[in-house]
Amino acid sequence: MANRKEKTFRFIIIGGGIAGVTCVEQLSSQIPSADVALITASPHIKTVTNYRQVSKTLEEFDVEEQASSVLEEKFPNLTVIHSAVKSLHTRSHSLETTDGRVFGYEKLCICGGGRPKLLTQENPYVLGIRDTDSAQELQKRLSKAKRIVVVGNGGIALELVYEVEGCEVIWAVKDKAIGNTFFDAGAAQFLIPSLEAAKPEKDTPCKRPRYTTEEPAPGGSHTFTADRNARRQGSSSTEAGSALGPDWHEGIVLQGSEQGTRRVSLEYQCEVEKIFTSEELLNSPPQTLGHENVGSWPVYIKLTNGKTFGCDFVVSATGVVPNTEPFLHGNNFALADDGGLQVDDHMMTSEPDVYAAGDVCTACWEHSPMWQQMRLWTQARQMGWYAGRCMAAQVLSEPIELDFCFELFSHITKFFNYKVVLLGKFNGQGLGSDHELLVRCTKGLEYVKVVLSGGRMVGAVLIGETDLEETFENLILNEMDLTPYGEELLNPNIDIEDYFD
Numbered sequence: 001m002a003n004r005k006e007k008t009f010r011f012i013i014i015g016g017g018i019a020g021v022t023c024v025e026q027l028s029s030q031i032p033s034a035d036v037a038l039i040t041a042s043p044h045i046k047t048v049t050n051y052r053q054v055s056k057t058l059e060e061f062d063v064e065e066q067a068s069s070v071l072e073e074k075f076p077n078l079t080v081i082h083s084a085v086k087s088l089h090t091r092s093h094s095l096e097t098t099d100g101r102v103f104g105y106e107k108l109c110i111c112g113g114g115r116p117k118l119l120t121q122e123n124p125y126v127l128g129i130r131d132t133d134s135a136q137e138l139q140k141r142l143s144k145a146k147r148i149v150v151v152g153n154g155g156i157a158l159e160l161v162y163e164v165e166g167c168e169v170i171w172a173v174k175d176k177a178i179g180n181t182f183f184d185a186g187a188a189q190f191l192i193p194s195l196e197a198a199k200p201e202k203d204t205p206c207k208r209p210r211y212t213t214e215e216p217a218p219g220g221s222h223t224f225t226a227d228r229n230a231r232r233q234g235s236s237s238t239e240a241g242s243a244l245g246p247d248w249h250e251g252i253v254l255q256g257s258e259q260g261t262r263r264v265s266l267e268y269q270c271e272v273e274k275i276f277t278s279e280e281l282l283n284s285p286p287q288t289l290g291h292e293n294v295g296s297w298p299v300y301i302k303l304t305n306g307k308t309f310g311c312d313f314v315v316s317a318t319g320v321v322p323n324t325e326p327f328l329h330g331n332n333f334a335l336a337d338d339g340g341l342q343v344d345d346h347m348m349t350s351e352p353d354v355y356a357a358g359d360v361c362t363a364c365w366e367h368s369p370m371w372q373q374m375r376l377w378t379q380a381r382q383m384g385w386y387a388g389r390c391m392a393a394q395v396l397s398e399p400i401e402l403d404f405c406f407e408l409f410s411h412i413t414k415f416f417n418y419k420v421v422l423l424g425k426f427n428g429q430g431l432g433s434d435h436e437l438l439v440r441c442t443k444g445l446e447y448v449k450v451v452l453s454g455g456r457m458v459g460a461v462l463i464g465e466t467d468l469e470e471t472f473e474n475l476i477l478n479e480m481d482l483t484p485y486g487e488e489l490l491n492p493n494i495d496i497e498d499y500f501d
């Protein structure tokens with residue numbers, strides 16, 4: 001293998017998603033003379049634009065899918081290689097791509113992302129959503145659908161059930177309340193009425209690239225067009241594309257085959273017992289079917305609450321698994337329980353000179369008490385940026401400390417058309433019974449929850465335009481004893497910002 005190396009780069013980064021591209025940008029800016037290669041299976045790369053630091057740890061940005069030439073023009077020593085990495089040989093510091101090329105590296109960063117953790121593999125009626133191709137497939141199948149079943153209770157399910165119109169949606173969740181990865185039952189109760197209300201008209205155009213499906217191009221692939229002059233050739237479904245992110249649903253039409261608005265029925269506290277095709281169902285006892293007619297749907301799903309639903313397809317919105325498989329064999333990577341590549345506080349894996357960042361890795365350093373890993377866009381950017389800095393620091397023999405962004409978990413997003421801000425241990429994660437909650441809720445307007453432990457604020461959920469994020473972030477970071485303020489902390493008649501100035 002060593003003799004076949006086409007070229008040895010100082011740095012190779014695998015993955016053209018947010019983590020990989022941010023890592024490349026950081027390395028290329030810090031050591032412009034270094035030869036850097038970005039190897040990515042996806043035809044386009046994802047770049048962060050309009051980055052805005054909202055407060056000390058909260059950040060907002062747009063994401064654009066771009067041609068890799070844009071990055072190569074910016075960094076003359078960068079080479080982008082569009083191929084998937086097939087095998088990695090950490091002992092010889094080399095890797096091989098699926099098109100048979102072999103490259104050497106001095107330092108490597110793996111940013112291969114994740115893939116949907118599907119309920120069942122290889123079932124054509126069970127879809128996952130990860131990249132532009134899978135979102136397009138969803139759109140296509142939905143346009144002919146009368147009923148779908150969405151399984152899962154995290155980010156994708158929350159977005160999907162709110163956006164889909166013209167199609168009945170059965171939403172099956174394991175828990176007692178919706179949105180368990182982001183909310184508690186109180187927040188869920190605040191949000192539920194939005195599922196029954198019509199979606200507000202969109203008065204401002206989407207800031208982010210949109211994609212439209214054109215007819216399949218000759219040769220069977222699809223062409224997707226982003227409205228910001230970016231063009232993207234559809235990749236084969238076997239190639240892993242970069243993950244979608246904020247506003248992914250703005251650019252596609254999530255409309256079923258019927259007229260009318262949203263129709264969601266919730267099935268709480270249940271899991272999937274079995275998924276049958278209509279032929280399989282004909283051979284099973286009729287009593288499993290309940291009120292459905294055999295043969296009227298292409299697929300049937302039996303839930304553990306005893307109900308069976310026929311539908312056009314099932315969306316498995318059941319989380320992600322780190323994309324480690326192609327790199328594992330023959331190496332000695334330590335893996336975390338969730339399957340991610342273990343990284344230390346310098347983003348180094350257990351293999352020498354190999355770093356990892358983004359969805360593919362699991363942060364295994366001793367976390368700050370207010371931070372936890374979630375596989376999110378913001379953390380992919382932060383990890384990619386910090387991995388780039390660590391790689392450069394090692395080459396330049398400079399010391400580097402864990403970045404401040406890992407001090408406090410923070411996330412800004414939107415669910416059911418409400419702004420949502422999550423800070424610290426927003427769901428009391430890891431605190432057991434050693435915490436109390438303060439809640440303020442105005443129906444249809446805002447939901448504010450504060451998590452206190454030992455009199456100090458350790459987390460918060462802010463839904464709506466509360467304008468409290470910066471003050472609460474400061475209170476968490478300052479570890480101020482808030483016992484004297486008691487419930488006044490959330491008194492709507494007190495301007496809390498002035499209170500603590």
Ligand SMILES: Cc1cc2nc3c(=O)[nH]c(=O)nc-3n(C[C@H](O)[C@H](O)[C@H](O)COP(=O)(O)OP(=O)(O)OC[C@H]3O[C@@H](n4cnc5c(N)ncnc54)[C@H](O)[C@@H]3O)c2cc1C
Pocket residue numbers: 014015016017018019020039040041042083084085086111112113114129130131155156239240241242243244245246247248323326357358359360375376377378379380413
């Ligand atoms: C539908 C959806 C909505 C989301 N919404 C949000 C949101 O609103 N907010 C938020 O914060 N996060 C959101 N996320 C999560 C967020 O998109 C991810 O956490 C983030 O994009 C991960 O970035 P990454 O760079 O680690 O991985 P990815 O974006 O998955 O990139 C991985 C890259 O590695 C490449 N690759 C994989 N295998 C190989 C190989 N063998 N060889 C070469 N290249 C390879 C892929 O082609 C890809 O370019 C969403 C995710 C999804 C799926």
Ligand SMILES: NC(=O)C1=CN([C@@H]2O[C@H](COP(=O)(O)OP(=O)(O)OC[C@H]3O[C@@H](n4cnc5c(N)ncnc54)[C@H](O)[C@@H]3O)[C@@H](O)[C@H]2O)C=CC1
Pocket residue numbers: 119151152153154155156157159173174180181271272316317318319320374375376413414
């Ligand atoms: N606005 C945002 O911040 C968004 C973030 N994302 C991110 O994208 C990634 C993928 O999203 P999701 O797939 O929604 O993952 P997720 O991790 O957010 O949620 C997975 C959900 O599936 C449930 N689940 C897992 N296995 C199950 C099973 N066998 N049966 C029933 N339910 C099961 C879990 O309880 C959880 O509710 C995540 O990292 C998520 O954080 C996605 C969409 C929006």
